[in-house]
Amino acid sequence: MGQSVVAVDIGNSFIKAAVLTDVLTPLDLHDTPVVTFKSEDIGNAQWLDFLGSCPVETQWFLASVNQSCLDCVVQWLDSQTTPIKRTILNHQHLPLDFSAVDVDQVGVDRLLSALGAMGARENPFPVVVVDIGTAVTIDAVTAEGAFLGGVIMPGIYLSSIALANYTDRLPEVEVNISDLQGLPQAIGTCTQDAIKGGLVWGLIGAIEAVVKQQQKILGPGAHLIVDGADSDLVSNLPFDVSTMDHLCLRGIIHVAQNVLD
Known part of the structure; x- marks a missing residue:
């Protein structure tokens, strides 16, 4: 056994x-x-x-x-x-190079997601790892397995709560990013639709902008691996993208x- x-x-x-x-x-x-x-x-x-x-x-x-x-x-x-x-x-358990970062100040989930993405490769190439959860992380890893760091930003749920909690009349809008069943319109005809469109298209735009900046360092061959997102969202990113669930696991x-x- x-x-x-x-x-x-x-x-x-x-x-x-x-x-x-x-x-x-x-x-x-x-x-x-x-x-x-x-x-x-x-x-x-x-x-x-x-x-x-x-x-x-x-x-x-x-x-x-x-x-x-x-x-x-x-x-x-x-x-x-x-x-x-x-x-x-x-x-210390991970076979990655952390010399470029203050590794004690980096969440182990980001490191493990990077390892999960790297472990799935058949051939070595640099990757940008996007993990969409409560927070959204976008991290850069070289073909040699060096974790370079990345960015952290609020996920859709946190952004929706912030709009509701810090304004007088905006409602909290629920968006299930893993099962969108079509993207919202970019021109919302009511407040809820406008918030939903802002949350989703804002996330797409933020991911695109960060990935482009990271690719300047990793090189144009860097591949994008996304965990936690609906295929409709991923298909609107102007990159060669692979989706892979449970990267941290x-x-x-x-x-x-x-x-x-």
């Missing part, structure tokens, strides 16, 4: 987890269910059902940008009758494979 692993990506809003019964086999997340939790789900029936498929000797690999949520997961792990092996990842699994191989 192969080495089983639970990979856990603890973000600002959600926990994503995947169980791999043999982490050393070639990775295909399409065949591996990824389950999403909130912090209040830790230890509940859904959480326990998900973990019921884990062999006894399963090792956990965790990465987090949410310390309080990580503490809850660790507390649950420590409360189990059978000790559970765990590794909380940081930059892919990076965690890549580290687990290196550790256990």
Whole structure:
């Protein structure tokens, strides 16, 4: 039997987890269910059902940008009758070059997403990694595996909340960026449509502008890899784009494979 692993990506809003019964086999997340939790789900029936498929000797690999949520997961792990092996990842676990950045001040999720994108390449080439979540990150990685840094900006959800909270009459507008089912009009005929168009087209424009600047450094051969966006949004970016889900989880699994191989 192969080495089983639970990979856990603890973000600002959600926990994503995947169980791999043999982490050393070639990775295909399409065949591996990824389950999403909130912090209040830790230890509940859904959480326990998900973990019921884990062999006894399963090792956990965790990465987090949410310390309080990580503490809850660790507390649950420590409360189990059978000790559970765990590794909380940081930059020292990653086979990337961080000499260009102050790596202690860079979120491990960005580093792991970069590794997840790099690990999927058949041939070495520079990449721009875009991860669209609560925050949007756009990071540059050279063909040699040097993480150069990037930008962080509010995601659509945060921008919508800011408009609602810091104006008198603008409503909060919900936009599901992973399932847009067509892009909003750039000329909205009511306030809600105008906000929705501004949020979506503003994000597209911001990504385009940043990627163009990063490509000046990486070179025109830099490839764009996007996680978390609907295909309609991606198709409006004027670049050669690949979409790839769960980049951070892919990076965690890549580290687990290196550790256990």
